[in-house]
Amino acid sequence: MATQLDSAGHGIDALWTEYKKTGARALRDQLIVHYAPVVKYVAGRVSVGLPRHVDEADLASYGIIGLIDAIERFEPARNIKFETYAVPRIKGAIIDELRSIDWVPRSVRAKARAVEQSYSKLEATLHRTPTDAEVAADLEMSDDEFQTTLRKISFVGVVALDEVFRGGDHSDRSTLGESLPDATAGPMDTFEVKETKEALVKAVGEMADREKTVLTLYYYEGLTLAEIGDILGVTESRVCQIHTKAVLQLRAKLADRPEGVARKLSEPKVAATPAAT
Numbered sequence: 001m002a003t004q005l006d007s008a009g010h011g012i013d014a015l016w017t018e019y020k021k022t023g024a025r026a027l028r029d030q031l032i033v034h035y036a037p038v039v040k041y042v043a044g045r046v047s048v049g050l051p052r053h054v055d056e057a058d059l060a061s062y063g064i065i066g067l068i069d070a071i072e073r074f075e076p077a078r079n080i081k082f083e084t085y086a087v088p089r090i091k092g093a094i095i096d097e098l099r100s101i102d103w104v105p106r107s108v109r110a111k112a113r114a115v116e117q118s119y120s121k122l123e124a125t126l127h128r129t130p131t132d133a134e135v136a137a138d139l140e141m142s143d144d145e146f147q148t149t150l151r152k153i154s155f156v157g158v159v160a161l162d163e164v165f166r167g168g169d170h171s172d173r174s175t176l177g178e179s180l181p182d183a184t185a186g187p188m189d190t191f192e193v194k195e196t197k198e199a200l201v202k203a204v205g206e207m208a209d210r211e212k213t214v215l216t217l218y219y220y221e222g223l224t225l226a227e228i229g230d231i232l233g234v235t236e237s238r239v240c241q242i243h244t245k246a247v248l249q250l251r252a253k254l255a256d257r258p259e260g261v262a263r264k265l266s267e268p269k270v271a272a273t274p275a276a277t
Helices: 012-022 025-047 056-073 082-100 106-126 132-138 143-156 161-165 187-205 209-220 225-232 236-254 259-266
Strands: none
Touching: 012 025, 025 056, 025 082, 056 082, 106 132, 106 143, 106 236, 132 143, 143 236, 187 209, 187 236, 209 225, 209 236, 225 236
8 A cells, every 4th residue: 555645744764665665656656746846946946047938847847857767766775865866866857958959059068168178277287276367368368258258158058066076867977965975885985985075175175265155155055046146245147157167167176186086976886876966
């Protein structure tokens, strides 16, 4: 007999246990309904900075695909909340669908790659985060042209910190959440997790205060870009631009991370989950 959830979600653990035991479609549907608000939340965050013609309801429908994938692959026995596991997959499904319809102009993608490559090159040469002026000079742009480029990238580019840690299609990605060791993790797993966290902390620590603040408020405090703008006293579009620049800098900083860390951030954690954001 199917486990029923009351309005407060009681019985969710029993529902997970029964679903993983039987794989019944009706039980999966109950889980989808229960976690649907998570999809709406992710779709809302992804929609920030997208063109007005991109419907948030469409993003949510794309996200349901990621939610179903997460439900089917999630292992309740692991010491990770389902929401932590699911959010990167939901976001990945939305981003993959947006990319599949090729809504981002190729010229903008080319500019994003050029900016990221410039950050990476200058980071290696200067041994510090380059200034906007230095990146602009390397790209043979004026400061105004560089700021305009960042605005274009931030407006139509779906770039997120999660993407720094993913590779391949959204069903075959590892995330920071999945880098947490399970109860059976050995010494090598624990060491690689430590390397991963240290690489990220070091990279963020080397960034300018404003970029660090935006990343912290957005990813750790869960604030919207509009709320961050109110705190910093700038517009939402400016926060979006700062966020884009910060993520491009992080991608450049982590591009040359040690082999062990690179493997941990880009490969699925096979021992911990069948499809280890």
